[in-house]
Amino acid sequence: MKKGNVIVGQSGGPTSVINSSLAGVFKAAKDGGVDKIYGMRNGIQGLLENKYADLKEVLKDGLDIELLKRTPSSYLGSCRFKLPEVADNEQVYKDIFAILDKLDVKYFFYIGGNDSMDTIKKLSGYAKEINSDIRFMGVPKTIDNDLAITDHTPGYGSAAKFIGSSLKEIIRDGLVYNYPNITVVEIMGRNAGWLTAAASLAKGDDCEGVDMICLPEVDFDIDKFLTKVESKKNQSQVIAVSEGIKTKEGKYVCEAAKENVMVDSFGHKSLSGTSQYLAGLIGQKLGCKTRSVEFSTLQRCASHIASRTDVEEAFIAGSKAVEAAFAGETGKVVIFERISTAPYQMITHVADVNEIANVEKKVPSEWIINDGTDVSDELVEYVKPLIQGELTQIMVNGLPKHIVLK
Amino acid sequence: MKKGNVIVGQSGGPTSVINSSLAGVFKAAKDGGVDKIYGMRNGIQGLLENKYADLKEVLKDGLDIELLKRTPSSYLGSCRFKLPEVADNEQVYKDIFAILDKLDVKYFFYIGGNDSMDTIKKLSGYAKEINSDIRFMGVPKTIDNDLAITDHTPGYGSAAKFIGSSLKEIIRDGLVYNYPNITVVEIMGRNAGWLTAAASLAKGDDCEGVDMICLPEVDFDIDKFLTKVESKKNQSQVIAVSEGIKTKEGKYVCEAAKENVMVDSFGHKSLSGTSQYLAGLIGQKLGCKTRSVEFSTLQRCASHIASRTDVEEAFIAGSKAVEAAFAGETGKVVIFERISTAPYQMITHVADVNEIANVEKKVPSEWIINDGTDVSDELVEYVKPLIQGELTQIMVNGLPKHIVLK
Numbered sequence: 001m002k003k004g005n006v007i008v009g010q011s012g013g014p015t016s017v018i019n020s021s022l023a024g025v026f027k028a029a030k031d032g033g034v035d036k037i038y039g040m041r042n043g044i045q046g047l048l049e050n051k052y053a054d055l056k057e058v059l060k061d062g063l064d065i066e067l068l069k070r071t072p073s074s075y076l077g078s079c080r081f082k083l084p085e086v087a088d089n090e091q092v093y094k095d096i097f098a099i100l101d102k103l104d105v106k107y108f109f110y111i112g113g114n115d116s117m118d119t120i121k122k123l124s125g126y127a128k129e130i131n132s133d134i135r136f137m138g139v140p141k142t143i144d145n146d147l148a149i150t151d152h153t154p155g156y157g158s159a160a161k162f163i164g165s166s167l168k169e170i171i172r173d174g175l176v177y178n179y180p181n182i183t184v185v186e187i188m189g190r191n192a193g194w195l196t197a198a199a200s201l202a203k204g205d206d207c208e209g210v211d212m213i214c215l216p217e218v219d220f221d222i223d224k225f226l227t228k229v230e231s232k233k234n235q236s237q238v239i240a241v242s243e244g245i246k247t248k249e250g251k252y253v254c255e256a257a258k259e260n261v262m263v264d265s266f267g268h269k270s271l272s273g274t275s276q277y278l279a280g281l282i283g284q285k286l287g288c289k290t291r292s293v294e295f296s297t298l299q300r301c302a303s304h305i306a307s308r309t310d311v312e313e314a315f316i317a318g319s320k321a322v323e324a325a326f327a328g329e330t331g332k333v334v335i336f337e338r339i340s341t342a343p344y345q346m347i348t349h350v351a352d353v354n355e356i357a358n359v360e361k362k363v364p365s366e367w368i369i370n371d372g373t374d375v376s377d378e379l380v381e382y383v384k385p386l387i388q389g390e391l392t393q394i395m396v397n398g399l400p401k402h403i404v405l406k
Numbered sequence: 407m408k409k410g411n412v413i414v415g416q417s418g419g420p421t422s423v424i425n426s427s428l429a430g431v432f433k434a435a436k437d438g439g440v441d442k443i444y445g446m447r448n449g450i451q452g453l454l455e456n457k458y459a460d461l462k463e464v465l466k467d468g469l470d471i472e473l474l475k476r477t478p479s480s481y482l483g484s485c486r487f488k489l490p491e492v493a494d495n496e497q498v499y500k501d502i503f504a505i506l507d508k509l510d511v512k513y514f515f516y517i518g519g520n521d522s523m524d525t526i527k528k529l530s531g532y533a534k535e536i537n538s539d540i541r542f543m544g545v546p547k548t549i550d551n552d553l554a555i556t557d558h559t560p561g562y563g564s565a566a567k568f569i570g571s572s573l574k575e576i577i578r579d580g581l582v583y584n585y586p587n588i589t590v591v592e593i594m595g596r597n598a599g600w601l602t603a604a605a606s607l608a609k610g611d612d613c614e615g616v617d618m619i620c621l622p623e624v625d626f627d628i629d630k631f632l633t634k635v636e637s638k639k640n641q642s643q644v645i646a647v648s649e650g651i652k653t654k655e656g657k658y659v660c661e662a663a664k665e666n667v668m669v670d671s672f673g674h675k676s677l678s679g680t681s682q683y684l685a686g687l688i689g690q691k692l693g694c695k696t697r698s699v700e701f702s703t704l705q706r707c708a709s710h711i712a713s714r715t716d717v718e719e720a721f722i723a724g725s726k727a728v729e730a731a732f733a734g735e736t737g738k739v740v741i742f743e744r745i746s747t748a749p750y751q752m753i754t755h756v757a758d759v760n761e762i763a764n765v766e767k768k769v770p771s772e773w774i775i776n777d778g779t780d781v782s783d784e785l786v787e788y789v790k791p792l793i794q795g796e797l798t799q800i801m802v803n804g805l806p807k808h809i810v811l812k
Binding site: 399 | 448477479482483485519550567570571576579580581582583584597607608612613698699700702704706707710711771790793796802808810
């Protein structure tokens with residue numbers, strides 16, 4: 001029996017495989033002989049309200065773990081809660097550590113993106129200050145693939161697979177009539193264009209691919225954009241744009257279409273409407289039929305077409321975090337290193353969370369080509385291994401079965 | 407060798423399984439010993455421009471047929487072309503029959519919805535007038551499920567399966583934070599609410615289901631709608647609305663949001679923006695976080711999650727049309743009769759195309775409950791058999807493989 005208990009939480013926007021990382025943490029902790037494995041409900045925010053679940057009580061057998069790996073969204077619930085600096089509000093830290101002590105927690109795991117790694121950074125820093133022996137480990141997660149140091153993040157491969165598959169379908173659909181039809185598809189990714197770049201996957205022997213890829217890494221020039229669309233105005237086109245594209249003045253394109261843009265507690269603007277705005281502009285200018293499609297929430301929750309590679313790597317990331325914490329690590333995050341692309345070989349390390357928190361990794365400029373309207377073959381080769389394989393869904397009554405925490 | 411050749415076309419909006427009907431026509435015609443099997447490119451409109459393909463040349467083996475069954479959109483291309491009345495323009499008819507005679511076509515198959523059945527009606531009527539022995543048969547297709555007489559239409563089951571699966575995922579995603587979040591999901595269906603009603607499939611042991619279902623069959627009352635949303639304002643909600651909901655004055659809700667509504671050649675308005683408009687209203691009124699999701703094109707092209715039952719029935723509909731034409735039928739359409747729901751048993755008949763053309767079947771009022779905000783268990787039992795089973799995708803490089811007519 002391992003000395004001390006485990007607690008795990010999920011934070012930030014969910015992905016199709018964030019629960020697979022939870023399954024990885026749970027399985028490794030259980031196999032490691034931990035007595036109690038707690039799940040924070042709604043992350044650190046729920047923990048502060050003493051909301052947690054005893055995971056051994058709710059995840060009873062292997063089938064539950066398999067269902068968990070196939071369930072989208074965050075099984076434990078999530079939050080967007082930014083820990084204050086210790087100097088500004090030490091009481092929050094005292095409260096958290098009091099709860100952890102009460103539960104005899106010695107290992108704390110947090111599955112999340114940039115902002116969640118900030119939480120691990122602050123909690124592990126505070127533990128050091130007060131000489132606490134509680135170990136804090138981060139498990140990376142984000143569909144945006146924008147974490148530094150790691151080759152890629154769990155969640156990205158499945159979102160990329162959804163984007164590639166859906167775009168192949170939309171491209172077929174868009175070519176159905178014998179007149180030009182221009183579809184603008186809006187893809188998530190506030191500052192980093194990894195998801196939008198995955199639109200390049202659609203192209204192949206059996207698919208024309210998309211006609212343009214507009215990333216937030218490139219200043220968006222509306223006139224140049226319209227000119228390029230017009231140059232192929234006699235054919236149907238499908239154009240992939242990031243929700244986060246901005247003009248060179250730094251204004252989001254979607255802001256041109258909306259008066260009010262909501263801002264969350266991390267100061268992030270809520271973006272959407274870019275594709276609709278651009279489809280409208282194209283329609284006005286070229287007088288042709290246009291459509292706009294927003295993948296919206298679907299790209300982060302379409303677990304029915306998750307990448308098996310991604311699901312497995314997310315699980316591994318969870319279990320490696322436990323292994324590292326048991327070995328004495330704290331204030332670290334699990335990262336991936338790609339040993340080779342063909343054949344695809346990946347290993348894990350742990351890295352200092354300071355290297356990953358609050359840093360955004362963007363698409364490298366050398367992978368952005370054609371005057372910022374396409375991506376290179378290197379990018380396609382980078383993404384391809386991450387979308388390989390499927391997980392057979394557990395279908396009940398014609399629909400994928402999930403597991404729900406009541 | 408069968409005397410005379412076969413021609414087949416696809417018309418109207420595509421579905422995930424319209425190509426499975428094409429595969430059914432092709433296979434039955436080939437097995438029946440037909441010499442040439444032509445495919446009209448872009449339906450009757452392409453035919454008038456002498457655009458057709460020799461299908462035996464492009465569908466070479468069983469793998470091609472399996473790929474065809476898994477390829478979304480219309481393999482042959484589609485059109486939205488309304489044949490004039492003979493009295494108004496007989497020349498079009500003369501042109502069509504001249505081309506058919508040139509190709510020695512004796513059997514004409516058209517896969518489509520209401521408007522396409524109008525084409526079969528007119529062509530078979532004209533054939534009778536001029537004593538032509540060419541036989542004209544309709545194969546039903548529409549995600550909208552709005553054809554009269556038939557129990558259901560090929561294409562509906564797969565769209566319903568996409569809607570049910572995606573809503574289960576969106577509902578999980580929507581519950582992830584510990585504050586209320588209201589998602590309005592817009593679903594296709596201009597006048598008939600069958601697709602939106604399929605939102606009811608999401609509910610089960612592992613899913614809370616949607617909170618409201620708004621069909622175009624019911625006058626939409628914005629005040630009552632907002633009051634109902636407000637009554638549960640402390641919880642996250644997912645609301646399914648049809649793109650075609652109208653106020654009792656007959657105005658589309660989406661028209662309130664847009665100044666220009668496009669109209670196609672059949673006089674259909676292009677609808678969208680309903681969910682966005684309603685999400686905005688809810689946000690203004692209740693001050694909570696809202697999201698809008700439009701399933702848009704995805705619901706008619708997501709062949710990667712097609713219903714196996716639907717794919718098989720679509721194939722059967724195609725082959726039964728050929729069988730009937732060979733047996734001497736003309737001016738008919740294949741329809742489905744449900745013998746029993748549990749276990750599900752379905753048989754086919756052929757019916758006079760006059761009974762189906764230009765008639766819309768709506769959701770029966772006795773299946774619409776709770777003051778027009780939900781559907782009954784009878785409706786769920788009706789839809790459930792149609793979404794059963796999956797077709798293993800042929801995956802290449804992590805994405806579903808399609809077949810394309812060059």
